[in-house]
Amino acid sequence: MEFTDAQIQRYSRHIILPEVGGKGQKKLLGAKVLLVGAGGLGCPVGYYLAAAGVGTIGLVDDDVVELSNLQRQIAHSTNTIGMPKVESAKRTFEALNPDVNVIAIKGRLNKNNIMGIIEDYDVVVDGSDNFPTRYLVNDACVLSRKPLVSGAILRFEGQVTTLIPHEGHCYRCLFEAPPPPGLVPSCQEAGVLGVLPGVIGALEATEALKLILGQGEPLKNALLIYNALSASFRKVKVPKNPKCPVCGENPTITELQDYDAGYCQLG
Amino acid sequence: MPQDSNQGKKLDIRGLVCPYTFVKAKLAIEDMEMGGLLEILLDYPEAVHNIPKSMQDHGHKVLKVEQTGIKEWIIVVRKEKD
Numbered sequence: 151m152e153f154t155d156a157q158i159q160r161y162s163r164h165i166i167l168p169e170v171g172g173k174g175q176k177k178l179l180g181a182k183v184l185l186v187g188a189g190g191l192g193c194p195v196g197y198y199l200a201a202a203g204v205g206t207i208g209l210v211d212d213d214v215v216e217l218s219n220l221q222r223q224i225a226h227s228t229n230t231i232g233m234p235k236v237e238s239a240k241r242t243f244e245a246l247n248p249d250v251n252v253i254a255i256k257g258r259l260n261k262n263n264i265m266g267i268i269e270d271y272d273v274v275v276d277g278s279d280n281f282p283t284r285y286l287v288n289d290a291c292v293l294s295r296k297p298l299v300s301g302a303i304l305r306f307e308g309q310v311t312t313l314i315p316h317e318g319h320c321y322r323c324l325f326e327a328p329p330p331p332g333l334v335p336s337c338q339e340a341g342v343l344g345v346l347p348g349v350i351g352a353l354e355a356t357e358a359l360k361l362i363l364g365q366g367e368p369l370k371n372a373l374l375i376y377n378a379l380s381a382s383f384r385k386v387k388v389p390k391n392p393k394c395p396v397c398g399e400n401p402t403i404t405e406l407q408d409y410d411a412g413y414c415q416l417g
Numbered sequence: 418m419p420q421d422s423n424q425g426k427k428l429d430i431r432g433l434v435c436p437y438t439f440v441k442a443k444l445a446i447e448d449m450e451m452g453g454l455l456e457i458l459l460d461y462p463e464a465v466h467n468i469p470k471s472m473q474d475h476g477h478k479v480l481k482v483e484q485t486g487i488k489e490w491i492i493v494v495r496k497e498k499d
Contacts, residue, residue: 153444158437158440158441158444159437162436162437162440163436165440165443165444166436166439166440166443166471168474168475168476171443171447172443172444172447172448173447
């Protein structure tokens with residue numbers, strides 16, 4: 151493909167970078183990224199990926215926009231309250247950059263549909279707000295060898311990690327099984343500083359862009375933890391666990407399970 | 418638009434200003450073979466300094482910067498990095 155004059159202007163600050171250039175920008179335009187969740191994390195991730203010219207962005211979420219979301223979910227607005235989040239975010243991202251095709255999937259990932267959805271994408275970015283989805287996405291990405299950028303936030307702290315299945319660690323190498331229901335509070339119970347998902351989402355978007363461009367070092371075998379109150383980042387090593395139940399040498403999880411058992415469906 | 422020849426490529430970016438002068442030059446050189454020569458015709462004075470510097474920063478060799486008119490220059494660059 152040849153760039154149009156408008157694309158040369160739009161992406162000029164990328165094209166100038168030696169690590170991106172015209173070739174890298176074409177990779178971005180040809181790339182397909184799936185965002186799990188169109189909430190606190192999905193909004194900034196999608197916003198920056200759309201601005202960067204990632205050609206296809208899939209969005210999965212089954213919620214509608216509520217007033218209480220707007221303190222942090224920056225792709226939605228007062229005008230889109232009541233609208234499905236995937237539709238609200240699709241409008242925002244496509245308005246920002248018409249080069250981007252946003253595929254809105256209003257629904258919830260489960261063990262029956264996830265493999266068919268993620269197979270169309272090069273990279274998966276998890277911005278979900280619950281453990282069943284987090285473990286489902288992890289296991290599906292490991293089983294289908296799909297790179298996964300995973301982020302999480304609560305109160306004033308967030309974390310990011312990048313999973314390259316079978317090369318680096320996976321989420322179960324880090325935390326083998328989900329915590330029991332009710333042990334870990336959700337954002338709904340514990341609150342979150344509105345800007346925090348912006349920081350973590352921007353880091354997730356950065357990881358996704360690096361994977362597509364093949365530049366730099368991904369957060370493979372590492373977990374990056376950000377604390378807003380202390381204004382500090384900590385990078386912790388996460389070794390691949392040879393006994394990991396899904397990506398280890400003798401995995402016990404060889405197919406997707408029912409992940410929702412025992413969990414309430416807090417959004 | 419660049420014109421191809423056996424020795425390399427000619428790029429006319431008269432009328433363009435920074436950063437599009439370098440953006441166009443960079444896109445042109447990316448598509449060339451290693452060792453190929455890119456001849457850039459330009460009329461934006463700032464770019465006469467900026468393009469050679471940026472090309473060198475990106476690993477290419479600047480062979481010539483020549484003023485060919487009152488407000489017209491030719492820069493010749495050899496592609497040395499992919």
